[in-house]
Amino acid sequence: MKEATPTEMMTIVAARRLKNRATCFVGIGIPSMASNLARLTHAPEIVLIYESGTVGAKPTILPLSIGDGELAETADAVVSTPEIFAYWLQGGRVDIGFLGAAQVDRFANLNSTVIGDxxxxxxxxxxxxxxxxxxxxxxxTLVIIKHSSRSLVDRVDFITSAGYLDGGDARQKAGLRGGPSAVITDLGVLVPEEGANELVVEQLHPGVSRERIQEATGWELRFSDTVSETEEPTDSELSVLRNLIARTESARAR
Amino acid sequence: MSKITSLTDAIHEYVHDGDSVALEGFTHLIPYAAGHEIMRQGRRDLALVRMTPDLIYDQMIGMGCARKLTFSWGGNPGVGSLHRFRDAVEKRWPHPLEIDERSHASMAAAYTAGAAGLPMGILRGFVGSDLPKYNPNIRFVECPFTGEKLAATPAINPDVSIIHAQKADRKGNVLLWGIVGVQKEAVLSAKRCIVTVEEIVDTLNAPPNACVLPSWVVDAVCEVPGGAFPSYSDGYYDRDNAVYIEWDSISKDRDAFSEWMKFHVMETNNFEEFRERLES
Incomplete structure (x- = not known):
């Protein structure tokens, strides 16, 4: 089978982190692609919640928008916007939030608001x-983002969504639980280091050197003592993902 | 007076220059036809409210209808930027746009408060986010019972809310289903309300607990088949993703945008003619 592209690699690595039966609040784009890949491979009972109010969506093709009819038709329940945020998210029923952003910084804060002032x-x-x-x-929270020195920056221009704020116990002190458990990119996987909560490299994808990931990062990276090479995608992971994308493209072309 | 009226008359009567106007519909049931009619009638100085501005507000902002936008996510879903919205914020074209930027959860809480007659919506949110630093409409309060710090945001009570629904009966009772977003709250929080529907029928045959808006909370009901296009109407037609994708290049350039709007919206008399020109 043809080798995985960087985007496929990132999607597959993200999918692997999603456990069966987890309840996952999913953003559109790659988070949605990765969660559906997980559902179609090792996690058939994963519960996907989209903010349009669809609980337990099982789309056969990937939605272009967060509220495509496909999501509503395949969901266990469709609820209103106030309800999805109040009862389901705020009520504590979500295990994993799965987000993208334009920028992420060394303490895993996310920016999707502005570049500049x-x-x-x-x-x-x-x-x-x-x-x-x-x-x-x-x-x-799982974060997925394409690696570049413009997207992985020392400090985000604007904190839209809190990661570990200034690092250390700043997040806890602010009264927040949880937090980003991994930032998955097309070059590797970064995780918050225990205590400092600064992102360190835990995994490098096949063929990616320490120099290359450093070059694409806006701060001086540190590497975990147990840094490992990401396992190659299996033929089955690749073919399920490619079929999903092909199905989606042919449905959109109609 | 009958609630059932034409869209032209409803916009003329209920939407005025300077009003705060909410057109709601979360990806599904977006009231495009109503938005077009507001532009055709040349309304100005509007304070637009909508969680996801979408193409319809991109058009209204680019045409100079808006002085202010209250919103929580301003992108072209699955495609990228809303270029007219960006141009207004980044370059102040066609004129400056004041923004009141929140998050989905807080907009939902603000509409719910508006519908419930409360002055503010409360949620667990914005801790650690920079948004409260720039938006005085996001503040924090202490729970008098537990001492917890919670986010507060003022209720949304639009002068006019407009939604699109699947059906109304001849008395003007309205039924909608599928992804219903924040429409019920948008209607119940507004001073005046217009609903466009796919069709007017003799009986709604709505099951108990269905999302029904009784005619007495609605000011005008207008039959506009396809009125949510290019978004969709569950049970009637699918989202036209191609239109959303094409909008990216049409809206990138000010002149191309203005030409497109003139030909497709401003020089047509109604939504039907807009559809004909789009398909020709």
Missing amino acids: YASPKVRLPGAGGAPEIAALAKE
Whole structure:
């Protein structure tokens, strides 16, 4: 089988982290792709919640928007927006929040609001959506982002969603539980170091050197003592993912 | 007076310059036809409210209808940026746009408070986020019972809310289903309310607990088949993803955008003609 592309690699690595029967609050794009890959491989009973109010969605093709009909038709329940955030997320029923962002920093804070100054931004990004509360209220957060020195930065321009704030116990002191458990990129996996809560490299994807990941990161990276090479994607992971994408593309072309 | 009226008359009567206006619908049932009619009638100075501005507010902002936007996520779902929204914030074109930026959960809480006659919505949120530093509409309060710090945000009570639904009966009772978003709260929090529907029927045959808005909370009901296009209407038509994807290039350029709007919206008389021009 043809070798995995960097995006496929990132998606497969993210999917592997999702346990069967976990309740997962999913953003659109790669988080949605990875959670559905998990559902179609090792985690058939994973519960996917989308912020459009679809609880237990089982889409056969990937949704383009967070509220596609496909999600509602395949869900166990469809609830209103106030209900999805109040009863399901805030009520403590979400194990894993799965988010993307434009920037993530060394303490895993996320920015999806602006690049530059808030009042006169260089780039106005879409904004918070459900992310601040997902990052605050899920028992654990997974972050997925393409690696570059513009996206993995020392300090985000704007904290949309809290990670570990200034590091150490700052998050706990602010009164938040949970927090990001991993930042998954197309080059490797970073995890918060115990105590300091600074992101350190735990995994490098096959063929990625320490120099290469450092070059694509906006701060001086540290590597975990147990840094390992990511296991190659299996043929089955790759074919399920590629079939899912092909199904989606052919449905969208119609 | 009958609640059932034309969209042209409803917008004329209930939407005024300077109003705060909420067009709600979470990806599903977005009231596009109503948004177009507001632009055709040349409304100005509107304080627009919507969780996800979507293409319809991108168009209204680009056409200069809005002085303010209250929102929580301003992107083209699954595609990328809303270029007119970005141009307004980044370059102040066609004029400056004041923003009141929140999160989905807090907008939902603010609409719920508005519908419930409370001055504010309360939630666990925004701790550690920079948004409260820039938006005075996000503050923190202490729970008088537990001492916990909670986020508070003022209730949303639009002058006018507009939603699209699947059905209404001849008295003007409204039924919607599928992803219902925050529409019920948007209607019940507003001073005035317009509903466009796919069809008007003799009886709704709604099951108990269905999302029904009784006619007496609605000011006008307008039959506009396809009125949520290019978003979708469960049971009637699917989301037209191609339109969302094409919008990216149309809206990138100010002139291309203005030309497109003139030809498709401003020079047409109604939504039906807009659809015809789009498909020609």
